[in-house]
Amino acid sequence: MADQYTISAANLSFIERNLGAIHQDLELIDSGVGTVNNNVKVVYSEIEALAQEFHDFVQIQVKANAKSNAQQQLIRIRQEMEKKFGHYDIVRRTTTGILQADDLGIVKKDTISNATEELMISTPGYWLAPCLVALAAWINDQPELADRALREGIKRNDEKTSLFFALICRRADRKQAALKWTQRYLANQDEEDLDRKTVIILDAFASGLLGSDSEGVVSRQMGEWMDHLAEKPGFVETQTKQWSDAINLKRKPLVSDDYTYLRKYSKTWPVLQDIMEGAMLHAEILDYFTVIFEQEASTDTLKEQLDDILNSLVTDFDDEEIPLRKEEKYYQFVVDFDGDEKRARQNMAVEQTAFDTHKDFTQLLTDAAMKPESSHASVSTQKFAIALSKDWISNAYNDVTAQNRMKIPHEIEINVDTFNDKTTDGQNEPEMIGRFNALINQEKAAALATCVLTGFEKFCLYGGIAIGAIGLIMLIAVNIFMGLIAVIAGVGMVINHFSKKKQLETKRQNIEKQFEDKRTSGTQIIRATLAEVVDFRAEFALRDGESRKVIDFLDQISPEQYVRKLSDSNRRINVSK
Numbered sequence: 117m118a119d120q121y122t123i124s125a126a127n128l129s130f131i132e133r134n135l136g137a138i139h140q141d142l143e144l145i146d147s148g149v150g151t152v153n154n155n156v157k158v159v160y161s162e163i164e165a166l167a168q169e170f171h172d173f174v175q176i177q178v179k180a181n182a183k184s185n186a187q188q189q190l191i192r193i194r195q196e197m198e199k200k201f202g203h204y205d206i207v208r209r210t211t212t213g214i215l216q217a218d219d220l221g222i223v224k225k226d227t228i229s230n231a232t233e234e235l236m237i238s239t240p241g242y243w244l245a246p247c248l249v250a251l252a253a254w255i256n257d258q259p260e261l262a263d264r265a266l267r268e269g270i271k272r273n274d275e276k277t278s279l280f281f282a283l284i285c286r287r288a289d290r291k292q293a294a295l296k297w298t299q300r301y302l303a304n305q306d307e308e309d310l311d312r313k314t315v316i317i318l319d320a321f322a323s324g325l326l327g328s329d330s331e332g333v334v335s336r337q338m339g340e341w342m343d344h345l346a347e348k349p350g351f352v353e354t355q356t357k358q359w360s361d362a363i364n365l366k367r368k369p370l371v372s373d374d375y376t377y378l379r380k381y382s383k384t385w386p387v388l389q390d391i392m393e394g395a396m397l398h399a400e401i402l403d404y405f406t407v408i409f410e411q412e413a414s415t416d417t418l419k420e421q422l423d424d425i426l427n428s429l430v431t432d433f434d435d436e437e438i439p440l441r442k443e444e445k446y447y448q449f450v451v452d453f454d455g456d457e458k459r460a461r462q463n464m465a466v467e468q469t470a471f472d473t474h475k476d477f478t479q480l481l482t483d484a485a486m487k488p489e490s491s492h493a494s495v496s497t498q499k500f501a502i503a504l505s506k507d508w509i510s511n512a513y514n515d516v517t518a519q520n521r522m523k524i525p526h527e528i529e530i531n532v533d534t535f536n537d538k539t540t541d542g543q544n545e546p547e548m549i550g551r552f553n554a555l556i557n558q559e560k561a562a563a564l565a566t567c568v569l570t571g572f573e574k575f576c577l578y579g580g581i582a583i584g585a586i587g588l589i590m591l592i593a594v595n596i597f598m599g600l601i602a603v604i605a606g607v608g609m610v611i612n613h614f615s616k617k618k619q620l621e622t623k624r625q626n627i628e629k630q631f632e633d634k635r636t637s638g639t640q641i642i643r644a645t646l647a648e649v650v651d652f653r654a655e656f657a658l659r660d661g662e663s664r665k666v667i668d669f670l671d672q673i674s675p676e677q678y679v680r681k682l683s684d685s686n687r688r689i690n691v692s693k
Contacts, residue, residue, distance in 0.1 A: 179455030186450035193444045207235050207244050212423055214248065215287065218255050219419070225256045236265075243273035247280050275304055275311045279429055283316075286326060287422045298326065299333055307341035307477045314477075315484050315493050316429050322500035325421055338504075341477040352511070355478060359505070359512030360519075362486040365463060366400045367393050375652060377645040384529045388652060394520030395659035401513070402666050405502065409673070411495045424494070445490065481505045503675045510670050517663045524656075530645050532638045534559065542649030545642070552638055560631040567620045567627065569613075576613035583609065 210231060217223035232252040236245045250265035269277040282297035298317065305314060320326050321334045345351060370389055378385050442464075449460035475483070484493035485501040493501070502509065527538040535552050587602025 181455070182457050183451055183455035186447040186455070189447045190444060190451070193440055193447065196440060207239055207242060207248065210235060210248060211244065211251075212427055214251060214255075215284075215419075215423065215426075225252075228252045229256055241272065243269055243276055244280075246272065247277055251284065275301060276313060276429070278304070279313060279316050280426070282326075283320065283422055283426050283429065286320070287419055287426070294326065295333065302333065302337050307344055310475060310477055310480055312475060312480070312483075312491070313429065314480055315491055315497060316425060318480070318484065318500065319425050319494050319497045320422075322496040323421055323425070323494065324496075325425065338477070345476060345478060355508040356512045356515050358479060358482055359508050360516050362482050363397070363401060363509075363512060363516050365486065366404060367397050368400060369393060369459075370396075375648050377641065378528075378648045378652065381532055381641055381645050382529050383531050384525050384527075387523060387525055388528065391520055391523050392652070392656055392659070394516070394523075395656050395662075397516070397520075398659060398662035398666055402662065402669060405666070405669055408495060408498050408502065478505070478508070485509075500675060502670075503673045506670045506673060510667055513663070513666055513670075517660075521660070528649055528652075530642060530649075532641050532645075533634065535638060535642075539646060539649055541653055542646040545646050548642055548646070549639055552642060553635065556631055556635045556638070560627060563627045563631070564624055567624045569616055569620065576609040576616075579606075579609055581606065581610060 214228055214232070217228065229252045232245075232248040236249050239245045246265045246268035250262045250269060253259075253262035253265060266277070266281075269280075278297050278301035282294050282301060285291075285293035285297060301317065305311065317326075317334060326334060348354075370392055375385075375388075378388060382388070446460060446464045449463050450457055453459045453463075480491075481501040481504060483491040484497050485505065488494075488498055527540055528542075530537050530539060530548070532552070535555050537548050537551060539548065583602055583606035585606070587598075587600070587604075587606055590598050590602055
């Protein structure tokens with residue numbers, strides 16, 4: 117009996133040591149599990165950050181690729197234009213050269229004739245070649261050759277040939293001939309389907325270059341065109357849409373580092389960005405108009421100004437070049453916008469009209485005023501087109517402003533993790549912080565409520581003690597093996613109870629820390645976002661208020677002010693709308 121008791125005591129000592137080791141191992145495992153949980157959270161956070169960085173990288177790379185491709189396409193297009201239409205440039209450059217050579221009298225007339233005849237042979241089908249032959253024949257006093265070449269030029273392109281010789285005759289101070297050519301050109305025009313080159317006549321008229329006889333013809337013709345167009349159903353709506361599109365073309369995107377918290381923590385940001393860009397448009401348009409109207413009138417001589425307009429007529433691309441020119445403009449937009457193809461397409465949709473071979477008179481004015489790079493309008497033409505269209509511009513501008521104001525949100529969302537709230541002006545910080553804290557407390561309470569022992573885990577304490585006690589009795593009096601198993605099971609259950617209880621306490625502490633961190637960072641984010649809401653509302657009101665300056669600017673201009681009066685012209689302006 118004594119031996120049995122001694123063995124049992126030894127066994128119990130051995131069991132106790134091993135159970136202690138098991139307990140330590142369980143604590144180590146529990147600590148490891150906690151560390152793993154924390155590491156998992158860190159990994160998830162890093163994965164989210166990495167995913168966002170990857171998305172941003174992809175977007176940057178897509179734009180970089182689009183920009184690189186656009187640059188390559190521009191090289192291809194320009195090479196193709198040089199290959200297909202490069203010989204046109206030779207003819208175009210020769211035009212002004214012939215006129216200046218004749219002015220100076222330093223080139224033999226035979227040389228001029230030979231040069232133009234060679235161009236006629238080398239550029240078959242091009243309208244300007246026979247016009248240069250006619251010009252050279254005119255200089256050499258060869259009326260029959262001039263007449264034949266002139267007829268060929270008219271056959272190839274009546275409108276451009278008429279324009280060309282209207283300007284040539286005015287340059288030579290043959291006012292009656294210039295008037296006849298101008299009348300011929302205008303007689304071939306339909307106000308609803310004008311040749312895009314009509315801007316040349318508008319340019320010469322606005323620059324004061326056509327002379328007193330022709331002015332009545334041009335101004336009266338413009339008045340008739342506008343009267344006829346105004347009679348069309350939906351004319352006002354069409355003008356509003358047309359000018360609205362042209363005005364919106366001047367919108368610029370917000371700087372990327374403005375309003376960083378609103379960008380990140382407000383689902384309302386896309387609307388806010390849109391309306392701020394609309395408000396910034398007022399200053400852009402005012403600056404655009406001001407720069408145009410502050411430019412001084414040219415002090416060049418009549419011949420120099422006419423040469424500039426002639427150069428615009430002959431060097432501006434011809435209709436067959438338009439497809440390539442449109443491609444070039446689109447890819448140039450892509451480059452200018454750093455690979456943003458969406459914005460390039462939007463701008464190209466509005467710019468499209470500048471490439472139309474024919475358009476109505478009001479569209480011609482719009483393109484001259486707002487798209488001078490594509491329409492090749494001079495500053496004088498821009499001034500006149502804006503002044504002549506000022507009522508339509510004002511209507512469209514008021515509509516653009518009203519449309520932008522209609523999109524102003526009464527409430528701005530703030531979204532921080534699971535917290536979603538709204539503010540009107542950013543002045544409700546205490547109330548919002550209170551609601552945020554209430555949500556944190558609610559979420560924390562809900563998370564802590566899950567930190568409870570299960571029924572089995574609660575049972576393990578008392579059940580384990582009972583089973584262990586029974587095991588000890590069995591170990592001493594009944595069966596050592598069965599008693600040993602019962603003791604191990606009982607001790608294991610007790611250890612499991614306290615281990616789970618400790619895990620829950622650690623988990624509760626982690627939850628407390630997690631939600632307090634969330635409370636601190638969330639409070640900072642809410643305050644910063646509300647501050648940006650205040651700044652945004654103030655900046656928007658300031659920028660939006662500048663719309664009045666644009667309307668006031670337009671109100672004080674009139675078409676009569678912006679048709680230049682040359683010293684040889686005693687003109688009366690009679691342009692009706």
